[in-house]
Amino acid sequence: MPLPRSAATGKLKNRHGIAIVGAGLSGLTAAHFIAQWSNIPITIFESDSHPGGRVSTSQSPPGEHGARYLLGSELDVTPGTKYWRDYGLPDGRNIRALFRTLKVRVTRFGGKDWPRWCLLSPFRSMRLDPTGKNLLKDFRAAATLIGRLQSEMNPDNGKFKDWIKTSCLLEGKSLTIIKMILAGESCAPWTHLSTAYALECLASAVNANEKWFQIRGGSTALIDNLSRPFHERICWNSACTRVTTVSGDTVQVTYKNSRGLNRSYFDGAIVSSSDGDALTGQYTFRRHFHSYISMLFEFDAKPRLLKIPTADLCSGLYTDDRLVNYLELEDTKRSTRRWVFRILIPDAGKFLRWSDKDLETRCVKTLMRLGLNGKPLNAPSVKRWANGLPCGGTRRSYDRVSEKVYLCGDRYGRWPSMAAAIVSGARAAEALLSELEK
Known part of the structure; x- marks a missing residue:
């Protein structure tokens, strides 16, 4: 259960308090709950120049590169129901209630089944049946x-x-x-x-x-609301190289920034970055990660694939093409450049080394063969995720890898999701504060 705000503070040995590695969704959630439940100082290390991790909302063109959706079964769980163990927060609330506290609003996506289109192997040879018989329509x-x-x-x-x-x-x-x-x-x-x-x-x-459901204003709106209270406590462009317990009371964080190699000492640490196992040297979580690439193309007029005219691209389209696995069209409601096409390249592997131009050429070529009625307005927005999604799920919410050092993130949970990241961060924060109180 949450600690009183004054709890644990008097037992601190190091003035730095708690270190959080990674300013992604899980790390920021951990920081939020630590601040809610105690007066312990927080320092967040982020290797990038902005927060978010795999939650990434592009502004030009507008769209989501990373996590985009939340399920109703994740948002609205109640104690005693099937998924409370997976998505209930330690303070007894569900994720929707947390969003209300953060003034984050969600809207229902579409009103259609999602997604409902699959394009089978003729996609490779492009010998498509114009009547759509090669689509799984229902x-x-x-x-x-x-x-x-x-x-x-x-x-x-x-x-x-x-x-x-x-x-x-x-x-x-x-x-x-x-x-x-x-x-x-x-x-x-x-x-x-x-x-x-x-x-x-x-x-x-x-x-x-x-x-x-989608977060109104983009998923980054959630990140902005979570990170705002901690901006002065985030060490930007600081890549952690090691997190270890050096004595029973002290956790050492080693990190690199523009000043070189540095060490700071804390009373505890929560590591939310995807390389957490390597940073702590405790390989308790024996899963690897698969990379992926997200691309966003913008159009003035609503694009259609003329060889599969019956497909509702706003509902999503899976293909068995090696590069273009998933397509989804979004209406941004703008007066110009209204339509944005998202393409997902999973298990990207060698494609990570391709230039943006090469990826664009290959994707557009594929779309043109499907009868794309128009060309993208500009070069696409491309986001590469080298440490992408973990391979597999777990019922654990976090790991205690050594004394006062915890791992959390969307690697924990039934499958990787924003909800799993939120719950993991909250429960890791509760566990660390409980240990500090002992």
Whole structure:
């Protein structure tokens, strides 16, 4: 439970208080709750010049490069319900209540099933049927299939690739559809995923009863509200290289900035960056990360793919193209440059080394073959995530890797999401404050 504001303060040995590594969503959430529950000083180390981590809202063109959606099942959990363990905050509130405190508003996305279009292998050769027979038009068919898969699933942690060999439901076109969706949802090769994690991702993506929400003003609005009280306590462009407990009472943070290599000492630390295992030297979380690339193209007129005219691109389109896995069109409601096309490249690997121009050329070429009715106005906004999404899920909210040092982030949770990052940061903050109080 939360500590009184005066708690733990009198037991501090080091005047710096608590170090938080990473000014992303999880780290800033941890800072928010520590400030709410105690008077302990906070110092945040951020390797970049701005907060946000994988939450990144582009201004030109407007759109989300990183996390974009929250599910109703994540926002509105209540004590005792199915997902309270996963998404309930330690102070007894849910995430929607936290947003109200932060004056962050969410709006329902669309009013349609999301997403509901898949384009199968003819996409590669571009031998498309203009009638749209190569599209999975009704996404509920996939939902029905995945529901059957879950009912057959043996609840172990075996590899999905091994499990599907025993399932007669996954073959041919069905298996291709599943691979396409998993690539977009996890950014990882489907062969890397556990059975339970793969089916969780699939069920979330095609659940016809799930509600999808977006943060009004972009996801960065949440980051701005969380980071505003701490701007004077954030060490920008400070890349941490090591976080370790050097005695029972002291945590040493080693970091690089324009002044060179530095060391500071704290009473505890929360590491929220994706390289947290390497920073602490405690490889308790044995999962790796898969990179991805996000690209935003803007148009004056609403773009259409003439060879698949029936597809509602605002609802999203999965493909089995190696580069262009997922497309989504957004109406920005502006008078000019109104439409923004987002393209997701999961498990980017070698594509991280491609120049922005090469990526643009390859993506536009693919879209033109599909009959894109127009050209993007300018060069796209491109964001590369070398440390992308973790490969797999967990029911843990954080790890205590050594005395008074905790790991948190969207690596924790049923799958990577903004909700998982928020809950992980809050629960790591509670655990560290409880340890300091002892």
